Amino acid sequence: MCRSLVRRINFSWNLFCTTVTKEFASMAWHDGLTGRALEIAGTANSPIRVMAGPGTGKSFALKRRLTRLLEEGVNPKNVLVVTFTRNAAADLVQEIAALGVDGCEDIVASTLHSYCFRLLMKEAVFEFSGRTPRPLISISKAGVLQFEAAPLLEDMNAPDRFGNKRERTQRIRAFEAQWARLQSDDPGWAVDPVDAEFHEVLASWLQFHECMLIGELVPESLNFVRSNPLSAAIDQFDHVLVDEYQDLNKAEQVLIDHLAEHGSLGIVGDIDQSIYSFRYAHPDGIEEFNATHADTDDHVLDECRRCPQAVVAIADHVIRRNHPPAAGQRLNPMPGNPDGDLHVVQWNSMTDEVGGLASVVESLIEEQGYEAGEILILCPRRLIGYAIREKLDEAKIPVHSFYHDEALDEDKAQEAFSLLSLLANPKDRVSLRFLLGCNSQSWLAKQYRLIRDHCEESGKHPWDALEELVVGDLDLGRTGEIEARFTIIKEAIENIATLPVKELIDALFPEDDEWAEVLREMSILSMDDLDGSGELLNHLRTKITQPEMPEAGEFVRIMSLHKSKGLTSKAVIVCGCIEGLVPFRDEKLPPAEKARMLKEQRRLFYVAITRCTQFLAVSSFRRIETKAAFRIGAKTSGRGRVVSTVASQFLGELGPAAPAAMAGDDLLASM
DNA sequence: GATCACTTGTTCCCG
């Protein structure tokens, strides 16, 4: 008790200091810095590698390192900070700026994705590659690519060669994987002839439509940087700092090496928090970093300042299963931290869990003095997240969910978005192709083929060829349906062409249509900063294609376990801890892959439980309807309309520091 | 090429 009081005083003292220094002069980078953080911030060695567990103060050390560089007179324009989400970088810089450090607004702080986008936009790069960094936006449904990739799949329909749409989707994924993993760099890499042919057809479609797969952004940049190391288009960085290194894929890691070639390189990461294998992350990269980079200066941060002692104990106990028994502690408690308020709770059904957790939240707010903004709910399935959000809405508790958006789920939303895209850039071939075909099951692939062949031969733009067809200056065979469709699209564009942004939003994403809700909300939130259709489009595209760290506010946050990485919250509730959800299991995988996946799921659980500073509840439920179980992928036992779930194996791995599991009603009664 | 009724097959997590 006494100790935690002391800590609280220290904490306020720190706050006091930073405000004071801000008023008078910029702070010195090493103020109040000791031990390992001081070394990390102060060393001039390069490269440096920092292995930092959750809550061990790595962003603190990073910030101080940046502050030092600026104080020492480094040109901020020559400093690159790479983070995983697009606002993490901005936050970092903003926090340093708030400390009164000059020049930080000039630091290049962004995701690698947006760095590559800017690089590929440069004329010199276009002339080299002939590729336009216009990302092809797609979503996946039932294993098939939708939206802008749908006409691509259709146009690549070559019976008996590339398989059906699912197989073609898989092939595209395989290519993205190959690029992300730089498999073509492997000496033994052999290309299957069908793959080679597929690649050729894919590349020609992308080339003709002046676009890129999102997965090509980094490999294309790398390709340029490798071939043109002296190009003026490449920024010459004196210092490169990379956060969440374990989540980068190989292409990204190699690109970083190139960008840091003439300067210092610092990487920060944690193998235990590597949770992005589905993005082809290459976590071995951080473990082997010292082998691939001579004279690596190593640092370890393993004292968890964020979490209460009991939480550190269970987190460490869980994650040690991923390592050999002799490996020792992965995460150590911070002496003096409070013990924490830790609960393992089970409910009778999914409905009970949803309602029960909403009551837990209510009780935290009304009985225990928590603010809504201090509560974070992590759900392994969005379905559960939405249900809890609804309950909290009913209880009039402010709440916000942060699922990767279903903005473009509906056909009408896709059509409206494409219309905007074509309005902003009438030369946008992808949007034109999409709009021409989206009302037809066949995507009018045959008629479009005639037009495309003609354009490839003559160098015409498909829009111009269509214009000629409509007025009768051109005859390519049967093109009646596609001409009719083109006329409709043209009229639709003309109708919205002169609208100011506010009215454009109303016209494209009408207020009362459910399908338009997400796009409308995204647009309206930043409406006043947007000038013209181009800016509106760019804004929406960025929101849709780039991950964002969920911002805190005066509301309960609900999100996936993945999204929670990097966040801190006073109270954390992890729900749905049953087999099939956490850990997610894919029974079709070969045993070695299954084992690898289980380890990653364990890391995901580890990330989730290490977000809290005080309260942690790990929750599960016992019974579920067979249909619902199938839908969310829960493992079950028994027969009938309602079956039993199996508690997550991770609940059995919490170790001696975990409290006994209790029934939901008992937890509510005790609060 | 469009439309229909039908069968068949895979997903279901996560950025």
Place this chain on the structure above:
DNA sequence: ACAAGTGATC
């Protein structure tokens, strides 16, 4: 639950 694929018919 949802989307692809099939085949008949217009």
